[in-house]
Amino acid sequence: DADVTQTPRNRITKTGKRIMLECSQTKGHDRMYWYRQDPGLGLRLIYYSFDVKDINKGEISDGYSVSRQAQAKFSLSLESAIPNQTALYFCATSVIGRGADTGELFFGEGSRLTVL
Amino acid sequence: DAKTTQPNSMESNEEEPVHLPCNHSTISGTDYIHWYRQLPSQGPEYVIHGLTSNVNNRMASLAIAEDRKSSTLILHRATLRDAAVYYCIEDAGNMLTFGGGTRLMVKP
Numbered sequence: 001d002a003d004v005t006q007t008p009r010n011r012i013t014k015t016g017k018r019i020m021l022e023c024s025q026t027k028g029h030d031r032m033y034w035y036r037q038d039p040g041l042g043l044r045l046i047y048y049s050f051d052v053k054d055i056n057k058g059e060i061s062d063g064y065s066v067s068r069q070a071q072a073k074f075s076l077s078l079e080s081a082i083p084n085q086t087a088l089y090f091c092a093t094s095v096i097g098r099g100a101d102t103g104e105l106f107f108g109e110g111s112r113l114t115v116l
Numbered sequence: 117d118a119k120t121t122q123p124n125s126m127e128s129n130e131e132e133p134v135h136l137p138c139n140h141s142t143i144s145g146t147d148y149i150h151w152y153r154q155l156p157s158q159g160p161e162y163v164i165h166g167l168t169s170n171v172n173n174r175m176a177s178l179a180i181a182e183d184r185k186s187s188t189l190i191l192h193r194a195t196l197r198d199a200a201v202y203y204c205i206e207d208a209g210n211m212l213t214f215g216g217g218t219r220l221m222v223k224p
Contacts, residue, residue, distance in 0.1 A: 033211065035214070041216060042214040042215050042217055043160065043203075043214040044213075044214070045211055045213060048211050056211075058211065059213065090159050090160075092159070104165075105152070105160070105212060106162075107159030107161065109158065109159055110158075
């Protein structure tokens with residue numbers, strides 16, 4: 001079984017619908033992240049959480065919200081999906097590295113979302 | 117924002133060394149340099165990271181310039197499995213921001 005599990009792996013939905021992408025991890029890491037990847041582009045950070053009580057916006061948080069239900073679970077919600085949110089979404093986890101080092105990121109397999 | 121500059125793509129022949137360059141001219145003294153790669157249809161995976169000294173691991177070597185404004189990821193013998201997008205990232209300690217990366221193509 002994967003250490004970082006994302007559900008659903010694929011989802012097609014319509015404009016205006018509420019969508020939740022879920023991420024769970026068995027690595028025992030405190031830090032969790034949600035990234036978005038558009039075709040041919042790199043990853044952009046949506047939200048990150050350093051522990052259950054700590055949630056931070058990334059570079060493209062507008063239109064998204066998150067919930068850190070437990071150390072192992074971090075969910076990403078699109079309250080009212082729109083077509084330009086069609087993308088591949090990745091969840092990742094990490095430990096705190098040494099000094100200023102973020103530490104190695106471990107990624108899930110991705111959730112492909114299509115908004116019609 | 118921490119920014120890096122990488123070539124969009126590079127080609128290599130199988131079993132030859134590959135040197136992937138990265139410029140990070142605005143890096144601060146405490147920012148680490150991370151490299152990740154993304155194989156087709158997969159999430160990114162960690163390759164290597166360092167601060168000032170050159171680093172080696174089982175996957176690759178990282179050569180960091182003395183002024184830290186650039187670095188080079190070295191794959192000693194490229195294989196077809198190394199075909200991927202390679203990301204060079206400045207780590208400011210809170211989060212990693214991925215740029216467009218370098219698409220490495222490996223020819224048999």
